[in-house]
Amino acid sequence: MIPVISFVGRSNVGKTTYLEKLITELTRRGIKVAVIKHTQHFEMDKPGKDTYRHARAGASTVVISSPEKMALLDYSGQERPLDEITAVITGVDLIITEGYKHGDKPKIEVCRRETSQELVCSLEELVAVVADFPLEVDVPRFDLDDAVPLADFLQYKILK
Template sequence: MDIKGKRNQIPVISIVGGKSNSGKTTLLEKLIREAKQRGWRVATLKHDVHGFEMDQPGKDTWRHDQAGADVVAISSPQRIAVLERVSEDQPLDEVLSRIHGVDVIFTEGYKHADKPKIEVFRSAVHQELFSKRDELIAIASDIQFDNGIPCFNLDDAKGLCDLIQTVFNIKKNA
């Protein structure tokens, strides 16, 4: 994985864990808050293999979708959402190509993708690291690892963002 060669692109860091309930979302919430305090614009991308519904039955956009629209968008002064119907799971890079104007993208649920990873490891849930060594930029854990990969406490979002800032050359208060 060529992390250094991707400086002109938006950095993509996958938050992964070997099992569900490992603490990925909790860590991601902390990383987002810390990144926002640094002035970074942050995007997140969650992969859900089970499918999802964002719309509420009976609402106008839900009715548009039910009527067969391939793309349904809603816009307000505060947010824009675009829901697009697809025939199959899209490759990560295809989905990422639609995200612009941010300093960093965090993904959750793409543990097999070829993106730099922070693995969440809790000793009560896991027995060994899931990721390949060359994929990891860091480990967030309740125990220490002595394997040459930077290891941070599960609550150390500041330390993890310091590492991300250094590795991907993200300017503070961008």
């Protein structure tokens, strides 16, 4: 089973920016990473395009595939459980989610002094914290400006 780690934190705390650094470092090491971004709303399909037309005709799932990439669009009208989403991902060493703070996967919380110094998750849910200020926690704490130590942690503690 592919390990899943959820990066959580308040809005605009820098999760995406930090994940860009972390994914770059993990990929540099030869670790294949999949990312699932949880959001409340998004629009990917464009009116007039074939996939849009297929969905509007009644297809509940539409897949678009090319030699470079593939996307699966689910028009069921309900949010899929994270385990169902991760089950379709293959060929990677690690799945990172951005969001899912209420999910049951191990979490790493990202904190920024100017956003909030209070955690959104309980310490029992966290395997680590990433912050730009000193924080007294019973889990490893990593600096927001440097993804290399967290990449080491993931590689040697989570991926083993």
